[in-house]
Amino acid sequence: MAHSLQINQSGQSASVGDPGGLNGDLNRGPKDGDLVDLVGLDRSEIGVELEKFGLLPREARMRTRQLWNWVYVNGLTDFEKMSNVSKTARQMFAARFMLRRPEIVSEQVSSDGTRKWLFRFKDPKHPNLPAVDVETVYIPENKRGTLCVSSQVGCTLNCSFCHTGTQMLVRNLTAGEILGQILMARQLLGDFPNGVRPSDGLVPKQDTRAITNVVMMGMGEPLFNFDNVKKALLIASDGEGISLSKRRITLSTSGVVSHIGRAGDEIGVMLAISLHAVNNELRNELVPINKKFPLEELLAACKAYPGLSNARRITFEYVMLKGVNDSDADARELVRLLAKIPAKINLIPFNPWDGSPYECSSWERIETFADIVNRAGYASPVRTPRGRDIFAACGQLKSTSERLSKRAQRALETPQKEIAGKTDEEK
Ligand code: SAH
Ligand code: SF4
Secondary structure (H helix, E strand, C coil): CEEEEEEEECCCCCCCCCCCCEEEEEEECCCCHHCCCCCCCCHHHHHHHHHHCCCCCCHHHHHHHHHHHHHHHHHCCHHHCCCCCCHHHHHHHHEEEEECCEEEEEEEECCCCCCEEEECCCCCCCCCCCCEEEEEEEEEECCCEEEEECCEEECCCCCCCHHHCCCCCEECCHHHHHHHHHHHHHHHCCCCCCCCCCCCCCCCCCCCCCCCCCEEECCHHHHHHHHHHHHHHHHCCCCCCCCCCCCEEHHHEEEEEEEHHHHHHHHHHEEECCCCCHHHHHHHHHHHHCCCCCCCHHHHHHHHCCEEEEEEEEEEEEEEEEECCCCHHHHHHHHHHHCCCCEEEEEEECCCCCCCCCCCCCHHHHHHHHHHHCCCCCCCCCCCCCCCCHHHCCCCCCCCCHHHHCHHHHHHHHHCCCCCCCCCCCC
């Protein structure tokens, strides 16, 4: 049976995997608004903050290394617990930085072990603006566990089969909030040193990491929040921190061709493309960004994706919609289109949501389609739906956060330069 828990209080109540104590010193010393969120700053930015305190560059580098290790390797949220750091340095950190975690609004565990959290992020610099709610999903398997992370609250695009697309964009998530989902999930799953695994939900045993893979497949279009996603993923893959290999991080895009090359050059993670149709006419309807970046341009950008090889393929996602895109002819055309690209094909059974205009193809149809794809040399292409009973499956995520007024959005975003990665679509 699936079960759920309404937590409705800050993450401070969680007892699993909490080596450092949650939320640290938020209520002591300087007010939140004066503090810089440490999570989401890269090393040079931390150094700059420390130098503002009068540290010489060499000491600032040393202190940065210490902070990095405590925050990303050990998962601490309390400067007081940084045992190899002098009291003066700890006080300096606490006077300059905060280490916040999102509030856990709810946690649901599916009968198949998938977990969905609703995390709430409040911007301490703008206490009067509403907090935003973000869904993050954890999909455990025997020896691995995948965390599905959100990049935006809502989405500017409205792919016709996707529930997230029915929620207007509320705002981009900051790099700290993207990393906050990973850090909070690691904490709750007991993935930091001395952490304890939850007893339910089939989390892999203590000798493997609970989170071995990250996919940017939650709410939002990651390439419309390029700068923050880039920063977060570079920090997540930093070898002295969370240390997730870039081969175990996948960024899924609906096809923002203008940013695909940059994603390869500047982030270097694995790429997934939400293809879903093999001709422009249908793709314009299912994935409307196709009107701006048609199939020919998308496939050309894929062919040119930096670092592509047979060992490093692009995943093409294809949602199976009954009577819409699931014929034998579609399957053959799919194989033909991808012939010159090192590719994997991932057929996704359509996950229904209230009011969705489509049905999932029959299992028989999916198998016949998959056979054609298999015969062309693509192994096991069907993605098993996970967490459907708790609405955690692909395309089912949606929070109730509402769009802010234009003025409030400007107040929130402009000073932090968080909209730098926007494309024309979003402006
Ligand atoms: N915005 C990005 C990433 C998030 S969606 C993108 O579109 O790629 C992750 C995947 O789930 C995408 O391939 C998306 O097309 C697919 N998806 C969306 N709604 C779905 C649904 N109802 N059933 C199955 N897959 C869906
Ligand atoms: Fe946005 Fe991706 Fe959903 Fe399309 S499929 S609406 S891009 S989240």
